[in-house]
Amino acid sequence: VSPLRERELIERLRARLGPQPPHVIVGTGDDAAVLEPERGCVEVVSTDSLIEDVHFRRAWTPLDAVGTKAVATSLSDLAAMGARPRATLLSLALPDGFSITDFDALVGSFIDAARQARAPLVGGNVSRSPGPLVVDTTAIGAVRRRGVMTRGGGRPGCALYVTGRLGGAAAGLSLLTAGVDRGSLDADELDSVRRYERPEARLRTGWLVGRARAAAACVDLSDGLADGARQIAAASGTGVQIEAADVPLHPGARTVSSRLGLDPLRMALSGGEDYELLFAIGPRQHSRFRSALRRCPDVSVARVGVLTEEPALVLCHPGGATEPLPEGFGH
Amino acid sequence: VSPLRERELIERLRARLGPQPPHVIVGTGDDAAVLEPERGCVEVVSTDSLIEDVHFRRAWTPLDAVGTKAVATSLSDLAAMGARPRATLLSLALPDGFSITDFDALVGSFIDAARQARAPLVGGNVSRSPGPLVVDTTAIGAVRRRGVMTRGGGRPGCALYVTGRLGGAAAGLSLLTAGVDRGSLDADELDSVRRYERPEARLRTGWLVGRARAAAACVDLSDGLADGARQIAAASGTGVQIEAADVPLHPGARTVSSRLGLDPLRMALSGGEDYELLFAIGPRQHSRFRSALRRCPDVSVARVGVLTEEPALVLCHPGGATEPLPEGFGH
Numbered sequence: 318v319s320p321l322r323e324r325e326l327i328e329r330l331r332a333r334l335g336p337q338p339p340h341v342i343v344g345t346g347d348d349a350a351v352l353e354p355e356r357g358c359v360e361v362v363s364t365d366s367l368i369e370d371v372h373f374r375r376a377w378t379p380l381d382a383v384g385t386k387a388v389a390t391s392l393s394d395l396a397a398m399g400a401r402p403r404a405t406l407l408s409l410a411l412p413d414g415f416s417i418t419d420f421d422a423l424v425g426s427f428i429d430a431a432r433q434a435r436a437p438l439v440g441g442n443v444s445r446s447p448g449p450l451v452v453d454t455t456a457i458g459a460v461r462r463r464g465v466m467t468r469g470g471g472r473p474g475c476a477l478y479v480t481g482r483l484g485g486a487a488a489g490l491s492l493l494t495a496g497v498d499r500g501s502l503d504a505d506e507l508d509s510v511r512r513y514e515r516p517e518a519r520l521r522t523g524w525l526v527g528r529a530r531a532a533a534a535c536v537d538l539s540d541g542l543a544d545g546a547r548q549i550a551a552a553s554g555t556g557v558q559i560e561a562a563d564v565p566l567h568p569g570a571r572t573v574s575s576r577l578g579l580d581p582l583r584m585a586l587s588g589g590e591d592y593e594l595l596f597a598i599g600p601r602q603h604s605r606f607r608s609a610l611r612r613c614p615d616v617s618v619a620r621v622g623v624l625t626e627e628p629a630l631v632l633c634h635p636g637g638a639t640e641p642l643p644e645g646f647g648h
Numbered sequence: 649v650s651p652l653r654e655r656e657l658i659e660r661l662r663a664r665l666g667p668q669p670p671h672v673i674v675g676t677g678d679d680a681a682v683l684e685p686e687r688g689c690v691e692v693v694s695t696d697s698l699i700e701d702v703h704f705r706r707a708w709t710p711l712d713a714v715g716t717k718a719v720a721t722s723l724s725d726l727a728a729m730g731a732r733p734r735a736t737l738l739s740l741a742l743p744d745g746f747s748i749t750d751f752d753a754l755v756g757s758f759i760d761a762a763r764q765a766r767a768p769l770v771g772g773n774v775s776r777s778p779g780p781l782v783v784d785t786t787a788i789g790a791v792r793r794r795g796v797m798t799r800g801g802g803r804p805g806c807a808l809y810v811t812g813r814l815g816g817a818a819a820g821l822s823l824l825t826a827g828v829d830r831g832s833l834d835a836d837e838l839d840s841v842r843r844y845e846r847p848e849a850r851l852r853t854g855w856l857v858g859r860a861r862a863a864a865a866c867v868d869l870s871d872g873l874a875d876g877a878r879q880i881a882a883a884s885g886t887g888v889q890i891e892a893a894d895v896p897l898h899p900g901a902r903t904v905s906s907r908l909g910l911d912p913l914r915m916a917l918s919g920g921e922d923y924e925l926l927f928a929i930g931p932r933q934h935s936r937f938r939s940a941l942r943r944c945p946d947v948s949v950a951r952v953g954v955l956t957e958e959p960a961l962v963l964c965h966p967g968g969a970t971e972p973l974p975e976g977f978g979h
Contacts, residue, residue, distance in 0.1 A: 348728040349694035363680035448779015
């Protein structure tokens, strides 16, 4: 992309932005964005990439889903810290032949999703890519210092709770990779495709639980429940036991599994991209946790296991059989 | 990159980080980084990418130069806003066959350059790339609100001043693309290669001039002087006149030009990646500007033109001939 063409694209993008909230002092179009910090809060910053043929395929995923997903995956990291989003930056590497229509679909959906999450696009850059489409997102948020949740605050005895139902995104991805016709999908399967293409960050739940100091640790599930549990255990210096029977399965994971001969539990444990939150709740935090959750009545939460003194990572089956917790999802 | 391998690489990176300054509350290894804001300051955020075969070639540029340059190019955006850097994030897409030695060279040089600029690496992510190496950097800084410099504050009558000498990076790139043996280069030519491979952001100059409110507008020269002047003029709603005879040429641009039969003025005007600063100085700001510059005795500054009421973008030659200002550099 020559500077002229880059500038045209950025002008095109700016025309879609609309008015900026007061905390954006300087938005897109300058050397950098300038933000008024939120009083009494610390800054939370995360960066994430979606790379064509690694994280998505253009044949399976419409570009407006890529834009929406880029926002959700970055904001999910903020949700896991208990932070509220305030701004996003977008760095694009566009392959040859990427059209203005493609650009509008990608950037328009990004801008809309970002605005809806109150994290307006405030800057970024556009380059040419000699290879895949690369969508790099930076998300900036704020949280009161005492509301910060890390991965490392868990202790033996903490109960693990997960939001939503798992394996939906993996089921959706399986349907897309298997080339199943969308017209033949039932409602649960369609929902699983939607979960894969347009995940939603659990922003309100993360923020409410963090603000109430109702969790000892939190992580978002980008690479499956097993990976999330492993992250909390590693950072907290504990082991973990997950109860297989308690893992909440997305209904699409069940029907897709029987359609394609897959294991729905594997989808939930090792399937990526559900972007639910996994909390470690200490013995004295349960009532605060329940109160916080009452304020998100549309979000279900399930207890799936416990952090242990013993450092092993264990999956427990009904009847008492155990096995090592499987690995996470690899893109 | 599978999550396991990504984690190994991130562990490897974290081992090189060393102790973090007190404003880094949560650094790498969690869902997001958490920073204590700087009292009385606004936040400045910028993102930039270096893409293999667009911004650099691995055959010409050692990977430790890529890491150093990634830091410099992002921090240069902060310098142009008058901000001081506080933290960086790094998002990497690694091609197949990228070795641990490559990783260490790239990431080690990034970490060292970032630490030296007081902008420690606090987060990021590592993905696989099915195409080129992609190095995406986010830089975070702070500045007192009245010290912010934008591109759009220029007025007709403002004088344009540029730091350093221009065309060095373009000369260095020309030597590398021409495949000239490094052993045959003289000192000026070697310096031009160094300018291309390891630019330095003008952080102290930008910050001092911003803090003194000594400039009406500022931009960093990533795509040449002509492009920078065009940016300030467009954002400020003015025209611009550049005096060809006053453009300070890097001595390497002269010798390389005669060696390769190129025009040194074109290198300065349209050659990219010098990462010098271009200031627009209002009639009442000159003495403050000179005072601020006295505190950076190693940085030369030259007056190169003026912003005009008339909207044209003009290059003036000695003797009075004029021509339209050329376009900027395209990667």
